Amino acid sequence: MRLGLLLGTLLVLLALEALLPLRKAVASKLRRAAINLALAAVGALVLRAVFFPIVLAVSSDVSARGWGLLGWLGWKGPAAAALAVALLDYTLYLWHVANHRWSFLWRFHGVHHADLDLDVTTASRFHVGELVLSTGYRSAQVLVLGVDPFTLALFETLVTLSAQFHHANIRLPIALERFLFAAIVTPRMHGIHHSLVRRETDSNFSTILNVWDRLHRTLRANVPQAELTIGVPAYRALEAVTLWRSLAVLPLETPAWRLPDGREPDRPELAAPLSTLAA
Numbered sequence: 023m024r025l026g027l028l029l030g031t032l033l034v035l036l037a038l039e040a041l042l043p044l045r046k047a048v049a050s051k052l053r054r055a056a057i058n059l060a061l062a063a064v065g066a067l068v069l070r071a072v073f074f075p076i077v078l079a080v081s082s083d084v085s086a087r088g089w090g091l092l093g094w095l096g097w098k099g100p101a102a103a104a105l106a107v108a109l110l111d112y113t114l115y116l117w118h119v120a121n122h123r124w125s126f127l128w129r130f131h132g133v134h135h136a137d138l139d140l141d142v143t144t145a146s147r148f149h150v151g152e153l154v155l156s157t158g159y160r161s162a163q164v165l166v167l168g169v170d171p172f173t174l175a176l177f178e179t180l181v182t183l184s185a186q187f188h189h190a191n192i193r194l195p196i197a198l199e200r201f202l203f204a205a206i207v208t209p210r211m212h213g214i215h216h217s218l219v220r221r222e223t224d225s226n227f228s229t230i231l232n233v234w235d236r237l238h239r240t241l242r243a244n245v246p247q248a249e250l251t252i253g254v255p256a257y258r259a260l261e262a263v264t265l266w267r268s269l270a271v272l273p274l275e276t277p278a279w280r281l282p283d284g285r286e287p288d289r290p291e292l293a294a295p296l297s298t299l300a301a
Contacts, residue, residue, distance in 0.1 A: 090168020
């Protein structure tokens with residue numbers, strides 16, 4: 023059921039991207055999608071062999087023993103599940119920040135950001151190394167919080183659906199998106215996170231709820247989409263982010279935040295408040 027839901031959402035968003043694109047593409051969508059989905063296929067094997075067995079085993083053991091915050095509180099039912107999802111989302115925000123702040127983690131997470139365009143297929147573009155490293159962190163989340171297997175599965179489904187939505191290159195009516203932006207991560211908000219400008223990339227780390235960016239003052243929503251260039255400055259050609267290079271070369275490099283000509287992308291601070299979602 024979960025697989026069918028995610029595949030169905032992917033197809034719907036691909037159709038909407040064709041009908042209502044938010045940003046103009048700079049690279050071949052077909053070639054990019056092939057690379058991204060190939061990375062996703064490698065990642066799926068690792069998720070099946072490593073991530074899910076380990077994290078689910080921790081969750082089952084924690085749940086049976088009553089360990090973790092939720093076990094200590096003694097909460098059950100929908101209230102416990104809602105609290106667990108919120109806390110998992112918050113601690114995932116912290117992990118995302120760490121992936122940008124620590125150069126070793128960025129070597130792997132940067133593969134995700136190296137995509138030259140941003141669309142629903144980018145939501146699947148993660149290096150296998152990042153997935154392996156995240157297994158330990160996600161297990162710690164489950165252990166400390168005391169998350170049961172059902173709630174864990176619910177959260178993982180919500181994370182994937184949210185990622186597909188906010189990576190999608192779809193132009194929602196700005197009034198609708200601002201309404202959604204009051205609570206959740208949206209395509210315009212997350213597009214800024216994939217900007218070529220470093221301080222814009224180092225913002226908007228939330229996955230489901232955007233309250234965590236608001237609380238930690240990492241929210242930046244005032245950049246118009248027409249002014250965005252997507253990607254990592256050092257990699258500005260599709261030949262630099264092929265499947266082979268994404269898997270085997272990019273994680274070995276820590277590129278300076280500069281374009282091939284040596285310039286560092288920047289833009290003047292905009293007059294609109296950071297919390298104002300620009301069209």
